[in-house]
Amino acid sequence: MIALLRTRRGSTADPVRAGVREVAPIIVGVVPFGVTIGVAIVESPIGNFAGWLGGPLIAAGSAHLAAITLDGAGASALAVVLTATIVNARLAAYSAALVPVFGAQPLWFRWLGPSMLVDQTFALIMARQDAEPGWLRTYYLSAVAALWTAWVGAISLGMAAGPVIPGSWDLWLAMPLMFCGMAVPAAQDRPSIAAAAAAAIVSLQLSDLPAGLGLVAGIGAGAVAGAIWSRADRG
Amino acid sequence: MGDLAVILTIGVISYGLRVSFIAVIGDRSFPAGASRLLDALKPAALAALTVTALVRHGDVMPSHLLATGVAGVVAYRRGSLSMVLICGMLAHWTANALL
Numbered sequence: 060m061i062a063l064l065r066t067r068r069g070s071t072a073d074p075v076r077a078g079v080r081e082v083a084p085i086i087v088g089v090v091p092f093g094v095t096i097g098v099a100i101v102e103s104p105i106g107n108f109a110g111w112l113g114g115p116l117i118a119a120g121s122a123h124l125a126a127i128t129l130d131g132a133g134a135s136a137l138a139v140v141l142t143a144t145i146v147n148a149r150l151a152a153y154s155a156a157l158v159p160v161f162g163a164q165p166l167w168f169r170w171l172g173p174s175m176l177v178d179q180t181f182a183l184i185m186a187r188q189d190a191e192p193g194w195l196r197t198y199y200l201s202a203v204a205a206l207w208t209a210w211v212g213a214i215s216l217g218m219a220a221g222p223v224i225p226g227s228w229d230l231w232l233a234m235p236l237m238f239c240g241m242a243v244p245a246a247q248d249r250p251s252i253a254a255a256a257a258a259a260i261v262s263l264q265l266s267d268l269p270a271g272l273g274l275v276a277g278i279g280a281g282a283v284a285g286a287i288w289s290r291a292d293r294g
Numbered sequence: 295m296g297d298l299a300v301i302l303t304i305g306v307i308s309y310g311l312r313v314s315f316i317a318v319i320g321d322r323s324f325p326a327g328a329s330r331l332l333d334a335l336k337p338a339a340l341a342a343l344t345v346t347a348l349v350r351h352g353d354v355m356p357s358h359l360l361a362t363g364v365a366g367v368v369a370y371r372r373g374s375l376s377m378v379l380i381c382g383m384l385a386h387w388t389a390n391a392l393l
Contacts, residue, residue, distance in 0.1 A: 091375065091376045091379060105297045106298065109297035109298040110297070112298070112302075113305070116304075116308075117308050119308060121340070122308065126300065126301065126304055128346065129346070136299070139300050139304075140300060140304055140307070143304045143307075143308075144308075145335055145339045146336070147304075148335060148336075150308065150312050152329060154313065154314050154316050155315040155319075161317075169316050169317045170313060173312035174313075176312040228387075229383075229387075232382070232383065232386055233383065234347040235344050235345075236365040236382040237378070237379065238341075238344040239344045239369065239378070239382075240366075240368070240382075241369075241375070242366075242369075243366050243369035243370050244369060244370075245336045245340055251333060251334060251337040254335075254341075255337040255340070258337070259344065259345050262345045262346055263349065266346065266349045273346070274342050277338070278338050281334065281335075281338025282331065282334045282335050284334075285333065285335075285338060286331065286334050
């Protein structure tokens with residue numbers, strides 16, 4: 060996506076229109092995810108307001124869905140927070156990569172701008188990193204505002220639709236399907252495949268442990284397996 | 295800790311991760327070792343979450359496994375979460391109707 064957007068490096072276009080135009084395809088892709096989260100919120104024991112608040116506050120679908128899933132599984136607060144943090148840990152890497160881009164921006168933007176930093180907005184701003192700082196700031200804020208509005212709206216729509224959807228549709232299955240849909244692209248080399256396989260096996264074997272400990276143990280086992288395989292690959 | 299406090303905590307931590315280097319740490323490279331750890335953590339976390347979300351609803355039926363398998367194949371071929379969701383649910387509903 061970054062390569063595709065790099066063909067439009069000029070910053071003479073209206074930044075608001077450019078931001079909204081370039082985030083539109085992303086919005087089309089994330090709306091179903093947001094609706095799924097909304098349905099998951101009303102079907103889980105998590106409070107509706109707390110669940111909804113995760114939309115604007117966490118602003119990251121995979122971590123949000125992880126929190127809802129674990130809360131519904133009776134995991135401890137620590138396990139929920141830890142797992143969501145692990146899922147979101149890549150945001151720190153994005154932050155590091157964007158230091159040169161945000162370096163030319165005013166202080167208020169360096170604190171506000173990253174609040175909606177996710178995979179898609181990272182790709183958008185990286186593709187436009189050579190733009191004039193003022194233009195880039197308006198462009199980014201326009202894209203982020205549109206995406207944030209659509210995201211929160213999609214979650215709200217899912218929460219409204221959830222109670223009228225028949226239970227026989229088994230929409231709870233959407234959660235593991237979404238996680239699987241995110242796990243496969245993340246496991247594209249041998250170390251990451253080893254990490255995913257080890258995590259799946261261990262978390263399955265320990266799924267009866269209380270408070271989400273089986274999940275945490277699975278993640279730890281996967282991380283160790285992936286690190287060992289990565290080191291072995293490097294020789 | 296109540297649900298609201300958990301969500302607020304995750305929200306604060308997520309924001310902290312986002313601004314960590316941009317507004318706080320500044321111009322230092324992301325440690326290579328930490329980057330390798332992140333490479334392993336993400337697939338591990340997502341795979342463990344897939345399994346946990348599947349088993350927490352009780353017995354795992356063949357239609358659930360079929361749906362998850364279809365989702366995996368679609369994700370590998372297309373990478374679109376919308377298609378993953380649609381194809382996986384269709385596989386589950388079809389298997390349920392036939393079995």
